Amino acid sequence: MSDVQNYLSPHRLDDAVKAMAGGDTTVLCGGTDLSPQTDSGLREYAGTLMNIRRIEGLSGIDLIDGQIRIGALVTVTGIGNSQLLDELAPVLVEAADQFASDQIRNAASLGGNICNASPAGDMIIPLLVLDAVVELSSWRQGTVHTRQVSLDEFFTAPGKTVRQENELLTAVIFDQPAESFVAHFRKSGPRPALEIATVSVGIGGRLENGSLSGVRVAMGAVAPTPLRARSVEATLEGKTLDAETIRAAAVDAGEQATPIDDVRASAWYRRHLVCVFTEEVLNDVLEN
Amino acid sequence: MKQLISIEINGEVHELAVAPQDSLLHVLREELGLIGTKKGCDTGGCGCCTVQIDGRAVYSCMTYAMSVQGKPVVTIEGITENGQLDPLQQAFIDAGAVQCGYCTCGTIMAARELLATVPDPDESQIRHAIAGNLCRCTGYQKIVDAIKLAAANSA
Numbered sequence: 001m002s003d004v005q006n007y008l009s010p011h012r013l014d015d016a017v018k019a020m021a022g023g024d025t026t027v028l029c030g031g032t033d034l035s036p037q038t039d040s041g042l043r044e045y046a047g048t049l050m051n052i053r054r055i056e057g058l059s060g061i062d063l064i065d066g067q068i069r070i071g072a073l074v075t076v077t078g079i080g081n082s083q084l085l086d087e088l089a090p091v092l093v094e095a096a097d098q099f100a101s102d103q104i105r106n107a108a109s110l111g112g113n114i115c116n117a118s119p120a121g122d123m124i125i126p127l128l129v130l131d132a133v134v135e136l137s138s139w140r141q142g143t144v145h146t147r148q149v150s151l152d153e154f155f156t157a158p159g160k161t162v163r164q165e166n167e168l169l170t171a172v173i174f175d176q177p178a179e180s181f182v183a184h185f186r187k188s189g190p191r192p193a194l195e196i197a198t199v200s201v202g203i204g205g206r207l208e209n210g211s212l213s214g215v216r217v218a219m220g221a222v223a224p225t226p227l228r229a230r231s232v233e234a235t236l237e238g239k240t241l242d243a244e245t246i247r248a249a250a251v252d253a254g255e256q257a258t259p260i261d262d263v264r265a266s267a268w269y270r271r272h273l274v275c276v277f278t279e280e281v282l283n284d285v286l287e288n
Numbered sequence: 289m290k291q292l293i294s295i296e297i298n299g300e301v302h303e304l305a306v307a308p309q310d311s312l313l314h315v316l317r318e319e320l321g322l323i324g325t326k327k328g329c330d331t332g333g334c335g336c337c338t339v340q341i342d343g344r345a346v347y348s349c350m351t352y353a354m355s356v357q358g359k360p361v362v363t364i365e366g367i368t369e370n371g372q373l374d375p376l377q378q379a380f381i382d383a384g385a386v387q388c389g390y391c392t393c394g395t396i397m398a399a400r401e402l403l404a405t406v407p408d409p410d411e412s413q414i415r416h417a418i419a420g421n422l423c424r425c426t427g428y429q430k431i432v433d434a435i436k437l438a439a440a441n442s443a
Contacts, residue, residue: 003289003307004289004307004308004309005289006289006308007291007308007354009354009355009357028352028355030350031350031351031352031355032332032347032350035311035331035332035349035350035351035352036331036332036350038309039330039331040331045309049308049309049352049354051352051354051355053355077344100420101335101419101420101421102345102398102401102416102417102419102420103332103335103338103345103346103347103398103420104332104347104420106344106345106346107346107347107350107351
């Protein structure tokens with residue numbers, strides 16, 4: 001294991017992104033991914049370990065001008081306990097409740113779950129359904145520069161994202177869903193707690209007169225990155241959610257999935273689960 | 289490269305030198321001799337190492353010791369007051385919820401957060417709260433009974 005030379009725990013965002021400007025920084029927040037990954041040799045520490053937990057201003061969940069903004073440091077427990085999210089985006093609360101264990105939910109941050117870029121990331125699937133963007137901050141020309149990237153375009157491979165080494169994920173932002181918006185999430189695993197999803201499915205849209213519009217379908221652990229299944233969305237868009245449409249969407253979801261065989265499940269089983277979950281989540285959406 | 293830090297554990301402030309990547313579990317057991325907190329899987333999967341930080345249950349094996357500066361840590365050794373067992377400790381004895389005992393301390397620390405927020409939990413709330421704690425003897429029923437008993441005795 002490489003030896004960390006320096007430990008930082010900045011309280012201000014500008015200090016944090018300044019420290020990241022030169023690269024060679026490992027970002028620490030909850031540590032629930034970083035710790036096992038470095039212990040097992042999957043990842044090496046850079047020269048500087050920077051704890052971002054104490055940066056001020058990145059721990060809020062706010063509704064601002066029709067947009068919901070969740071600071072990167074908000075824990076999964078914080079998402080699960082948020083009254084604002086329970087009212088306006090309950091699919092996030094639903095997913096938070098199925099996330100690992102209390103101990104991990106208490107430590108793990110939203111930003112960390114996204115930057116870890118697991119194809120199975122439990123917070124990523126509902127955020128894709130909410131069409132979220134991530135805010136990336138960096139130090140440029142003497143000031144904090146921010147850019148936004150659609151979450152849909154953020155992931156490039158398992159564990160890889162478009163985030164540059166000098167950029168810190170500072171917030172997740174999405175439009176306040178319409179009143180008729182309904183979304184649900186489901187994941188599977190043999191042990192409910194602490195399970196890395198074998199497969200997860202999230203579906204949302206505006207439910208009016210038994211049909212969905214503005215449909216978004218996201219699937220986890222069935223491709224190298226969390227997946228927006230646009231062809232399934234097209235299958236559902238504007239159609240009455242009857243048994244035939246639901247069946248067609250389920251079949252299509254199975255075809256869009258490109259899962260792998262690994263210790264958790266075979267590709268065949270994952271594909272089967274995606275079909276079953278698509279059907280079940282659509283029924284949940286219909287029942288609201 | 290070690291740095292000198294000051295951390296508060298069970299109300300006592302300790303000054304010690306730790307490496308930035310050292311886990312809180314390592315510091316508790318190897319530096320401070322607080323071996324009530326157990327090392328099980330050391331990868332956040334078994335719950336034996338559960339402690340409370342700012343009142344919240346976390347796995348000390350994946351908590352960086354440096355990161356708890358200024359945040360009070362409570363371990364199993366810190367919940368006994370003036371020689372009087374915590375209601376959860378007494379209930380685990382009374383309900384016979386201890387078999388090999390390896391998971392007991394971590395499970396009590398997880399249950400402690402539950403009882404602080406939900407004084408009268410139902411069975412599903414109890415099972416949800418200790419879902420991150422594995423009992424290798426599979427003695428869950430008596431653990432659940434003990435937590436119910438502790439809640440009743442504290443009411």
